[in-house]
Amino acid sequence: MDEALLRSLTPSVLAVLVRRGADFAAAEDAVQDALVEAVRVWGTGAARGSSHDGPVRDPKGWLVTVAWRRFLDATRADTARRRREDLVGQEPAPGPAAGVDDTLQLYFLCAHPSLTPSSAAALTLRAVGGLTTRQIAGAYLVPEATMAQRISRAKRAVSRVRLDQPGDVATVLRVLYLVFNEGYSGDVDLAAEAIRLTRQLAAVIEHPEVRGLLALMLLHHARRATRTAADGSLVPLAEQDRSRWDTASIAEGIEILQAALACDRLGEFQAQAAVAALHADAPTAEETDWVQIVEWYDELVRLTDNPVVRLNRAVAVGEADGPRAGLAALAALHDSLPRHTAVVAYLHERDGDLATAARLYAEAAGKAPNLAERDHLTRQAARLNVGRRH
Structure with a gap:
């Protein structure tokens, strides 16, 4: 079977x-x-x-x-x-x-507000995705017993919740995006699993944000093979081999996004997907439509007022209007924001201040959330220091 x-x-x-x-x-x-x-x-x-x-x-x-x-x-x-x-x-x-298809209600149940995001993600993979506890534990790199306890607590928490109670689509989408961003580990490809589950959700509910999330996942997933080099090091977007991007996924993602935007009910995931589509549609990094990307980030700021969105907007402003404009856009953001120092370093490098950029890249490496990012930033600092000595 x-x-x-x-x-x-x-x-x-x-x-x-x-x-x-x-x-x-x-x-x-x-x-x-x-x-x-x-x-x-x-x-x-x-x-x-x-x-x-x-x-x-x-x-x-x-x-x-x-x-x-x-x-x-x-x-x-x-x-x-x-x-x-x-x-x-x-x-x-x-x-x-x-x-009768109760799949939508089950999504709501597994993403119940009483659960932590990680517990909701695990329960969704178990109950909606049909994965075993061992598979989920392997994907999240935790012992099977630990994952079994997490899922058991989640099941107990939702056992008294009626299946016909109203659910929050936004919460379900956040859980699915959390699963997607876990990527791949063990023998389960969580990014592919999140895409499969979002397709399933899109089949039982007409909602532009569901389409927006599916489009965003497909557009990001299309670049997956080019994000790391053979040695595991990170490859920045501008340096990725665009000939290796999955054009079929890009085309599908853009088509789904266009259908979502046609509903004229803009949401966060649709706006994020629009940014991803502009990156995917550019034949080269130099041909990226940064002005339009800034406009979409303006929409995202209006929708979410999220400091991470403002940080990404500052990068786009730096590309569209020059690095000093990008640095000015960063002025209102606190330097404790994740990746803030790395963005400042990049913009100083674009502005020609290599000494400051090298120092900030090294500082950002010490704050990096994972080994791959730390190594990438360390190499950036070393590259600039070597260049200044020659």
């Missing part, structure tokens, strides 16, 4: 059980048991289609029936929960599963 099919069915099967009265934690366990059983049973020749009576005719209905039985068995085995048997009642008759 196709693993992709199983994972795509996971959220809707789980949502059916929760709507029928199962608490989230018990329902999620039952669905995982059903998935294991599906791999065992559907892997046989008969289940692959040699008989018209096989579960392949209605995979979702088959999974719902098996998961519900597992939930009933677990409930009846727990004497402390016997009073709940009136709720679970009779097992539903076999047959095609109902056409």
